[in-house]
Amino acid sequence: MEKILTVEDVHISFDTYDGEVKAVRGVSFDLYKGETLAIVGESGSGKSVMSKSIMGLVPKPSGKIVNGKIMYKNRDITKLSSKEYRGIRGADISIVFQDPMTSLNPTMTIGHQIMEGIMVHQKLPRKEAEEKAIELLHLVGIPNPEQRVKQYPHQFSGGMQQRVIIAMSLACNPEILIADEPTTALDVTVQAQVLELLKEIQLKMGTSIIFITHDLGVVANIADRVAVMYAGKIVEIGKTEEVFYNTQHPYTKGLLAAMPDLNTGQDELQTIPGSPPNLLYPPVGDAFAERNEHALKIDFLHDPPMFKVSDTHYAATWLLHEKAVGKAKEIDEKIKVKKQSKTVGVQKSVRQEKLLEVKGLKQHFPDSRQSVIKAVDGLTFDIFKGETFGLVGESGCGKSTTGRTLIRLYDATDGEILFKGVDIRQQNNLNKEVQMIFQDPYSSLNPRWTVADIIAEGMDIHGLYKTKQERMEKVYELLRTVGLLEEHANRYPHEFSGGQRQRIGIARALAVEPKFIIADEPISALDVSIQAQITNLLRKLQREKGLTYLFIAHDLSMVKYISDRVGVMYRGKLVEVAESDELYANPLHPYTKSLLSAIPVPDPNIEKTRKRVHKTEWDMSASDYQLREVVEGHWVACTEAEFMQYKQAAQKEMLFV
């Protein structure tokens, strides 16, 4: 295979007020023609900075490439003048960023933004550049490109915007396309479409893609090879199958184990303890050693070199050293035993008492003009005491609004919400019984308050203690419950990592000893290894305190793992409600089917053979379209006729049980 880009021992540092942050610490890899190389890692692992350095876009003057070479077409491109670099950017190498909404200029038509690069690099006149732009929009699957080319970014949906950006990056037929988390900000169904588009384009144009992501499912779907980055280094690199099925580095193993498996029920997710090291003071030896419970002595002393596993597969762990062979086997055995012990004993909660009843809930918001936005439009469901009810759907489907209405952040437009059989509007201490955990652990904690004050605010309001001493004792206890330390009480939120902040948010919710907790995407802003920690914490608290959860999320695999029952929302309505195993095994509504088929699974073999169910249109406007119970506990929104079909199919199934 033809090598088109070689990265050799690149070091990148950033000057900050605190000192030099070594973001990338000696990264080397090759990129071959026409392949997709995925770079995986958590936030702060240096994967984004690495990719930007190839484009010469490391923010100056704070960031600089300290050492190393990036060879492209027999030239070290890190040495190019800014003018020479401009000749490569957009023409030979181009980039797609994470958030399509912020990477398009809001005041310029998309056609114009696509044409810019063409006019600079290919020196085409305006007219021809516009024709080329239309052609590109057609290529990336935007309908009516002739009209759309004159529109502004805000007139496109998120997925369409990302297509526009891909068109823009392809404008000059680049040899290398860097995709920096291009699907992270998108819904799963849209993500599936964008991934398909990238593959299609690669097939047509032979582009090499560097795909940066933190999602192992996406990697399994799209990558030919994978490089796993941790603390500024590549710890493992190889063909996708090799890295997934013959994993060598403990960090890669940990990442794979932390993903909830859609197929088996687990009692507790495996986690990687702790959080990534601070690269202001990079650790000596293997950076992962501190979080690795099976770390060897040498891991703390010496940096492991890249060991060869096969011609294409390398990993930087001392376990591959010839003297560690025996030890490595021993550790593998230990992990296997532990895993087995954890998969037994999945208990189902018993549903008896209804804690929350929602009947025909509607939440409409007045638009700027005469119309209203029907965010939630007729929801009916119950949540039983002690269970976890998952609410899933794409962004804008009304799931967050539902959560907020339940806690009376909004007053419902219509419908009834009964908590313990009483209308929530007639409950005085609803806020003591129901608490909320928010998505963004950064903006949901007041930065000028100490952790103790943040946690204790609810107790202050409800007068849940008598003396100052008692207040602090309660705070300490809560901190311990969520896995933090007593001395954290007097610190401020900015001193904590994302995962720790989310723990503070949970402690705050628990402070008033609520019965019911609404968790609005509590883990979606966190890294994979941290997600597992928080999810386990939530499960543990539920067992110990008998809590009831409403778990709102768009990550379907996590929802399946944590929920007893799941409700699928689409455009303000529930389209399907069932026990989570039943829903995933036997989805009935076409929307649920398309949603489930869009989740990438961290298993390359499954991803390769899998067929996606494309969203087919269905008519929700029929007068008899409503939730109906097909099998016991499995409700689907359908018409009378569809209902009969579902029912017959279900009865046939029953015969084979």
Place this chain on the structure above:
Amino acid sequence: MKKYIVSRVGYMIFTFLLIATFTFFLMQTLPGSPFNDERLTEVQKQVLYERYGLNEPMAIQYVKYLGNIVKGDFGVSFQFDGRAVTSIIGERIGVSAVLGAQSLIVGTVLGLFLGIIAALRHNTFIDYGAMIIAVLGLSIPNFVLAGLLQYWIGVRLQWLPVAFWDGFAYSILPTIALSAFVVATMARFMRTEMLDVLGNEYITTARAKGISELKVVLKHGLRNAMIPIITILGPLTVALMTGTLVVEKIFSVPGLGEQFVKSILTNDYPVIMGVTLFYSFLFILVILIVDLLYGVIDPRIRLAGGGQREGK
């Protein structure tokens, strides 16, 4: 859009009448009278009051006054016997408009330039220099600056005329005195906005396309940075108008501001009220224009309605 403009114009008229009412009653509470001249006898005063309708009940005066405004009649001046206020304004406004427009254009262009340069050379000597100029421009009042300019450039160096209005050279010093404030405000805002905009991902995207840095700044940066800048354009214009009151007086420029000050000193109610209303009208107009400018620059406002997206 059309509906929006119509409703805005409606509000404008309402605001205008409100100001008219307010000025009228404020005027009534002022002590003294336009005919305080000791040489006038009681009888003569009575005749004058009669003639200008000043001895009628306040309510009737007010109704008449409003009625006249609607007809576009602002009354006649007390000080210049029998001359209509509108004609006084008409005669004076030209000079003020030239001076104001000159200051606004010079100030905006220079301010934007300084701001952009400061942002592009963030945390360097150039940045600090530009910001020092901005702070000076904000902190030195225009009448002090006017005096300094007159003394140094006019009297000591003899480069430019010190006062009066007789051609372009005469307008240079007042323009500088007036625009210093505009330069300073614009520069500070532009720097902040530009820094903000340059940190956006679409700027990185633009750079990634390989277009030149100048194009990145002018085509992608400037337009986005201009959106908030337009907001301060309104208050700045207003500040300029009021600035002319003093500056025109200092440079003896025969503009509306100078006339206004003179009228206040002689209690010439109709002219005071007429000019006040005229200024108010301009202010309201400026604010409307600024709001409409948003739409021109920002397609998200211009095309509102077509761009409904499902929010998160």
